[in-house]
Amino acid sequence: MTYTPAAERYDRMVYRRCANSGLKLPVVSFGLWHNFGEKTPHNIKRDMCRTAFDHGITHFDLANNYGPPAGSAEEAFGEILSNDFRGYRDELIISSKAGYDMWAGPYGEWGSRKYMIASCDQSLKRLGLRYVDIFYSHRFDPDTPLEETMGALDYIVRSGRALYIGISSYNSERTREAVAILKDLGTPCLIHQPSYNMLNRWIERDGLKDTLKDLGVGSIAFTPLAQGLLSNRYLFGIPDGSRATKDSSLDANVITNEMVAALQGLNTIAQSRGQTLAQMAISWVLRDSGITTALIGASNPAQIVDCAGAAQNLEFTTSELTEIDKFANDKDLNLWANSSEGV
Numbered sequence: 001m002t003y004t005p006a007a008e009r010y011d012r013m014v015y016r017r018c019a020n021s022g023l024k025l026p027v028v029s030f031g032l033w034h035n036f037g038e039k040t041p042h043n044i045k046r047d048m049c050r051t052a053f054d055h056g057i058t059h060f061d062l063a064n065n066y067g068p069p070a071g072s073a074e075e076a077f078g079e080i081l082s083n084d085f086r087g088y089r090d091e092l093i094i095s096s097k098a099g100y101d102m103w104a105g106p107y108g109e110w111g112s113r114k115y116m117i118a119s120c121d122q123s124l125k126r127l128g129l130r131y132v133d134i135f136y137s138h139r140f141d142p143d144t145p146l147e148e149t150m151g152a153l154d155y156i157v158r159s160g161r162a163l164y165i166g167i168s169s170y171n172s173e174r175t176r177e178a179v180a181i182l183k184d185l186g187t188p189c190l191i192h193q194p195s196y197n198m199l200n201r202w203i204e205r206d207g208l209k210d211t212l213k214d215l216g217v218g219s220i221a222f223t224p225l226a227q228g229l230l231s232n233r234y235l236f237g238i239p240d241g242s243r244a245t246k247d248s249s250l251d252a253n254v255i256t257n258e259m260v261a262a263l264q265g266l267n268t269i270a271q272s273r274g275q276t277l278a279q280m281a282i283s284w285v286l287r288d289s290g291i292t293t294a295l296i297g298a299s300n301p302a303q304i305v306d307c308a309g310a311a312q313n314l315e316f317t318t319s320e321l322t323e324i325d326k327f328a329n330d331k332d333l334n335l336w337a338n339s340s341e342g343v
């Protein structure tokens with residue numbers, strides 16, 4: 001059946017300007033890292049994307065390597081774009097990235113001009129798009145001059161392959177260098193994509209959060225739910241079918257009795273705010289204007305509806321924040337296995 005988006009979709013979401021740019025993003029964005037590979041039936045992927053859009057989530061985040069196999073998430077989203085979202089391209093912000101291992105040989109990963117531009121072309125083909133809205137350097141490459149990687153991003157915009165540029169997981173120092181190079185080239189850095197949640201506050205420790213404010217660059221916080229830990233998923237241990245049982249990116253060993261007790265404490269605070277734990281975790285990331293949007297993932301449409309509801313309550317009292325810090329602080333857990341944080 002032909003899909004018609006919910007008429008009230010824009011009343012259900014809050015939009016924030018991405019720092020000093022002209023672009024507004026929904027405070028909740030949807031990422032296709034997990035559950036968009038070949039193993040997940042297409043109707044589940046399609047229903048998640050439809051539900052997201054119905055709730056005003058206009059931003060869909062991809063990368064060349066999302067799947068598995070790598071590339072299959074972009075192919076699945078390309079199909080959704082041409083069937084379900086046909087006619088709505090101008091209401092969508094679609095991003096992709098290059099940086100991680102994508103194809104064999106010396107040109108299939110990191111940050112060379114050769115890899116970045118070829119990978120962008122491959123992504124556009126899989127997505128069936130003429131351009132993406134945002135294209136990222138997925139990780140800092142210590143062996144390629146930053147001028148080369150940023151030059152490739154600048155070219156990607158100038159050649160019409162992307163409208164805006166972003167960087168992901170670059171630390172504060174590298175971010176300053178990258179932003180300065182891009183400014184000189186005349187293609188400003190729109191956005192930074194770091195991991196950030198109540199259990200992983202490296203962007204505060206590193207100074208990145210303040211750096212982005214200082215530089216006028218927006219930010220999209222990935223894994224705001226710590227891959228599902230900060231939700232009702234693990235309140236009583238590890239349930240069947242959860243990410244901790246399926247995927248090596250979330251190590252089940254971090255879900256100790258102590259962690260479960262902390263999650264229960266956080267859940268009580270969330271309830272007193274009239275939120276689910278997932279909603280409170282998203283609101284916490286967005287508690288000041290330093291973060292433009294929280295980039296969630298999901299395994300079913302109901303989770304997306306729940307997460308989108310976070311937009312209704314983004315304010316915290318000082319005592320709520322103090323209470324949260326008693327249960328959740330920067331635990332320095334390896335919750336995002338491939339993080340290039342701090343490089």
Ligand SMILES: NC(=O)c1ccc[n+]([C@@H]2O[C@H](COP(=O)([O-])OP(=O)(O)OC[C@H]3O[C@@H](n4cnc5c(N)ncnc54)[C@H](OP(=O)(O)O)[C@@H]3O)[C@@H](O)[C@H]2O)c1
Nearest residue numbers: 031032033222223225226227228231242243296297303306
């Ligand atoms: N730039 C980078 O290097 C990088 C790295 C990682 C991720 N990302 C981006 O960030 C996106 C989000 O990452 P993520 O999926 O790890 O984010 P997340 O939102 O922290 O975790 C998503 C998981 O949480 C659970 N969940 C979501 N909503 C829920 C709810 N309302 N109630 C209960 N459980 C809920 C689901 O787990 P179950 O599957 O157990 O149901 C879901 O798969 C990715 O898709 C990608 O776009 C970027």
